[in-house]
Amino acid sequence: MSKTVQPPGDGDGPGREVEPIDLKSALEERYLAYALSTIMHRALPDARDGMKPVHRRILYVMRLLRLNPEAAYRKCAKIVGDVMGNFHPHGDQAIYDALVRLAQDFSVRYPLVDGQGNFGNIDGDSPAAYRYTEARMTEVGTLLLEGITEDAVDFRPNYNEEDTEPVVLPGAFPNLLANGSSGIAVGMATNIPPHNAAEICEAALHMIKFPNATIEKLVEFVPGPDLPTGGIIVEPRANILEAYKTGRGGFRVRARWHREETGRGGYRIVVTEIPYQVQKSRLIEKIAELLIARKVPLLDDVRDESAEDVRIVLEPKSRSVDPDLLMESLFKLTDLESRQPLNMNVLSGGIVPKVMNLREVLREWLDHRRDVLVRRSQHRLANIEKRLEVLSGFLIAYLNIDEVIRIVRYEDEPKKQLMAAFELTEVQADAILNLRLRALNKLEEVEIRKEFDQLTEEKDQIERLLASEDAQWKTIAWEIGKVRDRFGKETELGRRRTSFAEAQEIDLEAVQQAMIEKEPVTVVVSDKGWMRAMKGHQIDPSTLTFKEGDTLKTAFPAHTTDKVLVFTTTGKFHTIGVDRLPGGRGHGEPIRLMVDMDNDADIVTAFVHRPGRKLLVASSAGNGFVVGESDVSANTRKGKQVMNVKMPDEARICRTIETAEGGAAPDHVAVVGENRKLLVFPLDQVPEMTRGKGVRLQRYKDGGIGDAKVFAMQEGLSWQDSSGRTFTRSRDELAEWMGVRAGAGRMVPKGFPRSGRFG
Structure with missing residues (x-):
């Protein structure tokens, strides 16, 4: 089947040609282009830094604006405008929604953005407009960008080819697993729950030591997700292991609750943590609807007494009600128990969509860290060699200072004369000619000699590092160890929030009744x-x-x-x-x-x-x-x-x-x-x-x-x-x-x- 395209207007001339197009092939070509664009630029994260393009561009713009953790906050409108104008030619609301999510501590385990103002809440309330809110990067965000100016990663032209943007971030923080990701592409989806960064670092250090480590061993370090809102994972260990082996599975997550005595044998149930991605207000509405419909006869009332923390109070019908039975019935009917899916479908190397298991995800991150280390080292080595070239020229000038002054003062072409007289390079000659008179004192010569010796020693170290794979992995292990210590389980941000337990054996017939x-x-x-x-x-x-x-x-x-x-x-x-x-x-x-x-x-x-x-x-x-x-x-x-x-x-x-x-x-x-x-x-x-x-x-x-x-x-x-x-x-x-x-x-x-x- 074909379709004839006839431009408007009559007569001959440019733009009046009739071009037959095969509709089937045209649709296939366009749909494939759309599908690839969605998969690579919108829905699936890069396995190396765990980011989608919009998040990567937000962080890069914040770095260009110098919004480091110690800097002052800037209006989110400014950040969104720069992202949209320079790198992400899509809707401002989509960019702002992505920015907001990176700042919500109930959405991401380790926020990348430090927000000031109304950034929404766990009840599902919307954030304030971007003209009212302000933001800057967190320490985690700066870790992801660490070394980006040192040729650590490739850059590509932006959408209008007036600027360049990073293809991937250096990613010193294990962001893919630590903060997770979710998205729906064409014919595929991804869903990775957040994990504990210290546990991921421990698993990565074990993989550096034992490259062929089994997934069973890695799961000892990463026992399961660590969700921002806490909760209790009641999935059997065998199911968790199978999920990490295949990259597909899920985890049953329950709310955390305890019994609070009220005197005279009475009690109330207090829920302090709810499952990840469950809106608290909607959860309470659902429980209230069940109460009105008389589908939970063991429950008398539900109240929301939350302030900064979650506190949902459940009043039983009478003191004789079994609290375990009451909670089992609510787990069955409401989102107090939810299933957190795992589908580690990511872009391997930033290009190939692939469902990875736990070992493959860690290997992708470690290999990327090695690439970054090698590239940063080579970049530093090139800078040192340039500086040593200049410093050696300075030292030659100091040793022959009177002759240098004479040539500069009396020769018509001092640059050529200097290069010929002392066998200098053009760079060295230019540096000598640009020296200020105040730099010709004896103290400055001592400083140059000291710097020359230090850089020479550093150059030797870098060359030894680049020549030895073992030395590279030791350096990477040292860097990962620093991240592990910075976000260790003894720190407030790094402590594990989600615990593990076995679901109580409750008579299902009793729950039904x-x-x-x-x-x-x-x-x-x-x-x-x-x-x-x-x-x-x-x-x-x-x-x-x-x-x-x-x-x-x-x-x-x-x-x-x-x-x-x-x-x-x-x-x-x-x-x-x-x-x-x-x-x-x-x-x-x-x-x-x-x-x-x-x-x-x-x-x-x-x-x-x-x-x-x-x-x-x-x-x-x-x-x-x-x-x-x-x-x-x-x-x-x-x-x-x-x-x-x-x-x-x-x-x-x-x-x-x-x-x-x-x-x-x-x-x-x-x-x-x-x-x-x-x-x-x-x-x-x-x-x-x-x-x-x-x-x-x-x-x-x-x-x-x-x-x-x-x-x-x-x-x-x-x-x-x-x-x-x-x-x-x-x-x-x-x-x-x-x-x-x-x-x-x-x-x-x-x-x-x-x-x-x-x-």
């Missing part, structure tokens, strides 16, 4: 599978209304923190939280909207889940087994297949096996068939399984199972007739119906309900 306010309800299930939860336990079933043609199947008391087990004719158990059930207004909702129930399935029964209890399940063909309630609870909408049945057989009975308060434990099973034959046998003849078809409970010639009941023989077998009267048969009275499992049984005793059920 802690998020639900406990209220009494009555669960109502209709024959056609509609469910609802009506407030309170005093519900009269006769007052319930249903859709036309529908009736009550079962109703039972529960609490909003409970779970309901629903057993279906296909042998599946479905688990539904009572808090998910619709309210009592109307007829509720079909269970099929809440779980994925089979199309041909109907509800057998529903009841409150009690972990630890056991159930007797049976099919219409008379097969059954015992299963633990914990084994039937399902965490998915599909439910859990427990009883295996094939059409026309179907699951028909589910009875709980539990001991009544003060009663004996159930030990027998009574089964009655549709043929009205009753069989009683010991419960231990029924196997306990987690899933299966089961064993034969009762044998039938025709028909199937009618009902079953688990009871304690000591208390006898009871049933109710249609009038509500209760009949009980003791062991002796049940003698003729006693047998073994899979027997046919005998006709039911007199008084047994016509419905064929125990009631």
